[in-house]
Amino acid sequence: MSKETATHKTYKYRLEPTPEQAQTLENILWQCHTLYNIALEQRKTWWQRGQNVGATYPQQKAELPDLKAAFPDLASVHSQVLQDVLLRLEMAFKRFFARVKAGEKPGYPRFQGKGRYHSFTYPQYGNGAVIDGGLLSLSKIGRVRIRVHRPWEGTPKTVTISKEADGWYCCLSCEGVPIHPLPKTGEVTGIDVGLKVFYVTAQNEICDNPRYFRKAEKALRRKQRKLARCQRGSKRRQKVKQQVARHYQKVKRQRADFHHKEALKLLRQYDTIYLEDLQVANLMRNHHLAKSINDAGWAQFRHILEYKAACAGKRVMAIPPHYTSQVCSRCGAYVQKSLSVRTHICTECGLVLDRDHNGAINVLQVGLEQDRREQAKTTLACSDSSGGGTAFRG
Numbered sequence: 001m002s003k004e005t006a007t008h009k010t011y012k013y014r015l016e017p018t019p020e021q022a023q024t025l026e027n028i029l030w031q032c033h034t035l036y037n038i039a040l041e042q043r044k045t046w047w048q049r050g051q052n053v054g055a056t057y058p059q060q061k062a063e064l065p066d067l068k069a070a071f072p073d074l075a076s077v078h079s080q081v082l083q084d085v086l087l088r089l090e091m092a093f094k095r096f097f098a099r100v101k102a103g104e105k106p107g108y109p110r111f112q113g114k115g116r117y118h119s120f121t122y123p124q125y126g127n128g129a130v131i132d133g134g135l136l137s138l139s140k141i142g143r144v145r146i147r148v149h150r151p152w153e154g155t156p157k158t159v160t161i162s163k164e165a166d167g168w169y170c171c172l173s174c175e176g177v178p179i180h181p182l183p184k185t186g187e188v189t190g191i192d193v194g195l196k197v198f199y200v201t202a203q204n205e206i207c208d209n210p211r212y213f214r215k216a217e218k219a220l221r222r223k224q225r226k227l228a229r230c231q232r233g234s235k236r237r238q239k240v241k242q243q244v245a246r247h248y249q250k251v252k253r254q255r256a257d258f259h260h261k262e263a264l265k266l267l268r269q270y271d272t273i274y275l276e277d278l279q280v281a282n283l284m285r286n287h288h289l290a291k292s293i294n295d296a297g298w299a300q301f302r303h304i305l306e307y308k309a310a311c312a313g314k315r316v317m318a319i320p321p322h323y324t325s326q327v328c329s330r331c332g333a334y335v336q337k338s339l340s341v342r343t344h345i346c347t348e349c350g351l352v353l354d355r356d357h358n359g360a361i362n363v364l365q366v367g368l369e370q371d372r373r374e375q376a377k378t379t380l381a382c383s384d385s386s387g388g389g390t391a392f393r394g
């Protein structure tokens, strides 16, 4: 199916394993985490010996039967699930080398502790994992009850089983999910991350950070301090740790819920939304705490917005972040201001505007300009090579 009529989507369903099944799931998680660490160790030794300098996924996959012979417990896990563990390690290394190449200082892929390995994947739906009615049949585990609270669309591709603070879940990723377009409105906007608010649009619509967020985050910090005071290895610590995990999960869900609602609101209203291509990793180093917290959520919001836009037949376009908050949106003069300055006051044309609103207008203007340039390029390419260029989707 073409990109315009279909997309991919992941559906998350709750699992209700019996106590015995839950024990089996735990065991598989443990075996996967063990294999991950063994494979990481293998890469390290290969590297140190100078042989197989670039140990790769195919090489490790070929070694899997030998590993199974050496670690018989691995036989209790479906072979494709084990292959996926090796693939995850491969991806961790790919990310590591990409960041080295980009001149960053990444952390070397690390050994995963028991608490850090939360999920395993059947990479091929129908091969070891299949949903039949209210049951999820898993090879080497059995038939686990699953709550399919809404049906999936498209073709299921992979099945990931994950353990969260309140139980087990199944993530079903599907391809060829039909798009349900939202009606076109002919409206465009730019949005900017606010310091105090979540975002501001070029039309000066303000989206506030929900209050319960701050409350929940405070409570979370309090619980974490409590955890730090507990004695290591004690029963009480175990209990508080569980509380923190549940609370953290609740905050995470509330935030995701908020992001989904806000994204839908914007997509209903606008056909194209421009936003800054912020490097969140850089922003996280920002010393302004309130802003970095906001930015952390911003990356997730952008992801959700882009994803929902793809499903709704709308556009989210990133623009390079160049002084959007420093430039005057009316005359283009450069007005430098620190993070503490809340109002844009132009010394050239006298424009007085809220800092974030001024930024959002700039985002919109840069976005529209970017689109015009693209369109001009395409028109040129089309007239040069009679129809060789691709049509611009506006």
Ligand SMILES: [Zn+2]
Pocket: 328, 329, 330, 331, 332, 333, 346, 347, 348, 349, 350, 351
């Ligand atoms: Zn000005």
